[in-house]
Amino acid sequence: MSLLKVEGLSKSFKGLQVLKNVSLEVEPEERHIIIGPNGAGKTTLFNCITGVLPINEGTVSIQGKMIADLPSHTRVSEGMSRTFQKNNLFGKLTVEENVHLAVTARKSYRFKLFKSLLSYKDMQQESQDLLKEWDLWERRNQTVDELSYGEQRLVEIMLAIATKPTILLLDEPTSGMSPAETIQTTKLIQKLPRTISLLVIEHDMEVVFSIADRITVLHHGEVFLSGKPEEIRNDQRVKDIYFGGGALQRAEA
Amino acid sequence: MKKMIFPAAIAVLLLILPVMLTSYGIKLTAEVFIMSIFVLSLGLITGYAGLVSLGHAAFFGIGAYTIALLGKFVPNTFVLLASAIIFAALIALLTGFLFIRSSGAYFLMITLAFSQMLYAVAYKLKGVTGGSDGMSVAASLDFGFGPISGSMGLYYVMAVSVMICYVLLRMFINSPAGKAIIGVKENESRMRALGYSVRSYKLLAYTISGGIAGYAGGLYAFYNYFVSPDTLNWNFSGQVLVMIIIGGVGTLFGPPIGAAVFVILQNYISSYTERWPMIMGVIFVAFVLYGRGGIANLLLLAWRKISRRQKEINSPALNSSEKISKDETKGVTEA
Structure with a gap:
């Protein structure tokens, strides 16, 4: 099928x-x-x-x-997950916060009201793995708006991957x-x-x-x-x- | 731990403040606290969820009228305040379900229409609400150790309330749901593409905000012993919006500052002239034009400047090397 x-x-x-x-x-x-x-x-x-x-x-x-x-x-x-033709990101949030949101999207605790998001170790671990895999670990504390266009494109794909x-x-x-x-992106896609x-x-x-x-x-x-x-x-x-x-x-x- | 010093200092300050104030000052500060809770509730949806409402007084009024109407039958303070919160939150949930489909100016108009509708009801239902005369509050504030009526007692109830609301909201905006709400404000279509139900999160924020506004209204009923349709009027909603903008949108400590500045200035200026709204208007316009981010933002900028200077004093060596590298980059760009 x-x-x-x-x-x-x-x-x-x-x-x-x-x-x-x-x-x-x-x-x-x-x-x-x-x-x-x-x-x-x-x-x-x-x-x-x-x-x-x-x-x-x-x-x-x-x-x-x-x-x-x-x-x-x-x-x-x-x-199903997607990326956009034009970058469609959380520009004022940091790269790490962007990934956190994407990783949390499919977690059962996404509606939890009072426990800190950062206290969820599995979310932290997954985010860290993604950031390293996509070569954005060094950039994690910068806001997305501060990244180059090419890096933003990578964040775009990384967020889509984060929802598994x-x-x-x-x-x-x-x-x-x-x-x-x-060339770099093509390799990452391959x-x-x-x-x-x-x-x-x-x-x-x-x-x-x-x-x-x-x-x-x-x-x-x-x-x-x-x-x-x-x-x-x-x-x-x-x-x-x-x-x-x-x-x-x-x-x- | 270092993070806790600042909030702890504020808490201690709030607790010892009455010693330094006249009884009128204490009463006024208690009012500032009530307004702070209300402004915090509106700040949650305006600053974090991106929903600008011009009818938030509806939930404040619902809370206040709940105490006034139910107070005749149920004298228990806990039950009354809980009902004020639950009732306001419930109305927020039901109306939000319809309102949240719209956004921007449409959301502003529909919330305005709703609150004015409630205002009209409170105004016209003379038999129940006393109409424009308003109604007095029969129940007294009693947490199980005697009725609290003196301004000192009221002060501490309001002070503790505003601290609890602040801490709960602080926890909320750091939670998964709170972070998602910030995401919704930043970029709805991306949130949807990530699999978040955008509407559910907006509704969640709106409902919580309504509940907190209801609590503020309930406290106000106990504080003022009297509730009038003015608590539902759009005038009041507008004032709260002004407080947020003066204090700082998108922060949690901005709204209480805005409330304090507004209430204190209003009292101070109105003792000199009846035209105080005009002066308030000028201050408001100045903030909109030149002070984006409000007082909270100004304080933040000042704080950064001070802490940077502190660093420079503490480590002059680092400072000089920094300067050199700055000069170098300057040279490069000029070249």
């Missing part, structure tokens, strides 16, 4: 159809990448899958469980990063345990081909093509329509 299944999903804004009958699946352990030109509806698709936007038609399920009608925050307990997802949706994880940061399946929107073709098990091409709100990386790379129509031939060849070289 596929981990995440989207079937016949349609979404329109005031008559403008943004997504048309989109179906896609993410298998357990799979790293599935969505590509497509600007305005293809990629981020809208993410917002529909995660429940930020209501959908007009279709179904979304995780491990066979229908989640399309669940409010967005409860999908996290179904194992089985399916992680990354919306352009390397956008706005320097080439060095892009190193993620296979127990976390990935659905990733990405523009950088080098990143796409170094991560993808499967690629889905979205165009004008419809699934244009879905297949193995080689199939996509060698598909003449994709080359012609999306990349003008150039980007794919550069990635090959």
